[in-house]
Amino acid sequence: MAEETFLEGKVALVTGASSGTGVDIARELARCGARVAVHYRHSRAGADEVVAAIHRISGEAKAFRADAAVSDDVRRLVDEVESALGPVSVLVNNAGPFADTAFRTLSERDWDYVMNANLKAAFVASQRVLPGMERLGWGRIVNLGATSGLVRSHSVYGLAKAALLHLTESMAVEFAPHVTVNAVVPSQIASARTDRMPDYKAAAIATTPLKRLVTQPEIAKIVALLCSASFDFVTGRAIILDGGRSLPVFPKLNLAAGLEP
Numbered sequence: 001m002a003e004e005t006f007l008e009g010k011v012a013l014v015t016g017a018s019s020g021t022g023v024d025i026a027r028e029l030a031r032c033g034a035r036v037a038v039h040y041r042h043s044r045a046g047a048d049e050v051v052a053a054i055h056r057i058s059g060e061a062k063a064f065r066a067d068a069a070v071s072d073d074v075r076r077l078v079d080e081v082e083s084a085l086g087p088v089s090v091l092v093n094n095a096g097p098f099a100d101t102a103f104r105t106l107s108e109r110d111w112d113y114v115m116n117a118n119l120k121a122a123f124v125a126s127q128r129v130l131p132g133m134e135r136l137g138w139g140r141i142v143n144l145g146a147t148s149g150l151v152r153s154h155s156v157y158g159l160a161k162a163a164l165l166h167l168t169e170s171m172a173v174e175f176a177p178h179v180t181v182n183a184v185v186p187s188q189i190a191s192a193r194t195d196r197m198p199d200y201k202a203a204a205i206a207t208t209p210l211k212r213l214v215t216q217p218e219i220a221k222i223v224a225l226l227c228s229a230s231f232d233f234v235t236g237r238a239i240i241l242d243g244g245r246s247l248p249v250f251p252k253l254n255l256a257a258g259l260e261p
Helices: 021-031 044-056 071-085 108-136 155-175 198-206 216-226
Strands: 011-014 035-040 061-065 088-093 139-144 179-186 238-241
Touching: 011 021, 011 071, 021 035, 021 044, 021 088, 021 216, 035 044, 035 071, 044 061, 061 071, 071 088, 071 108, 088 108, 108 139, 108 155, 108 179, 139 155, 139 216, 155 179, 179 216, 216 238
Parallel strands: 011 035, 011 088, 035 061, 088 139, 139 179, 179 238
Antiparallel strands: none
């Protein structure tokens, strides 16, 4: 990016920022100059680690606890962030617990938890920060999707992520012209968790044209880029980071050789 501190003076709230990809997103936004609200649900230690890492690069950050599956908690989270750091002008809806229990056995409780944390929380948080963004005349909302939303084998999680893309597009239309809303949609992410599943990891890489998995820093850089001036005219879009894995591919037919398919 031409100007690394393009978020200087702005407040960024990253949900689910105490572990996984959220850590890299929080740190990347801090490197770009933002004051970062590091949200966590259980791991205060993880959130404090992220805050400390940001402080080591002379950035500003503070940890905030909330349960993303509880709407009142999400509203309180936004209010506490804005009281402590100032109006949120960058919201990254990253929190999103996974569950792929078959629908025939999925409990209503698990349905509610996954749908609320992945989908409803993004709606509630976006609605809460919108007035402040409009007063500032500038805002960026980035929703973290998943290619699970493009398939039909990931149960309620895939359903929530598919709906999140619809929500992204709808909010982009409604929140314009001062606020852009986009989604970053990774496939399986290279991580310690993936490393513990060598057979699955190998299969995922084998079906990915670029023959590797997306990394957390790569996702974080795209999130930051969507908040830069280079993407001022992009809204309602989903950037899929899957190395080509979700492209619709049909077996090649050697028709030129006159062979039957």
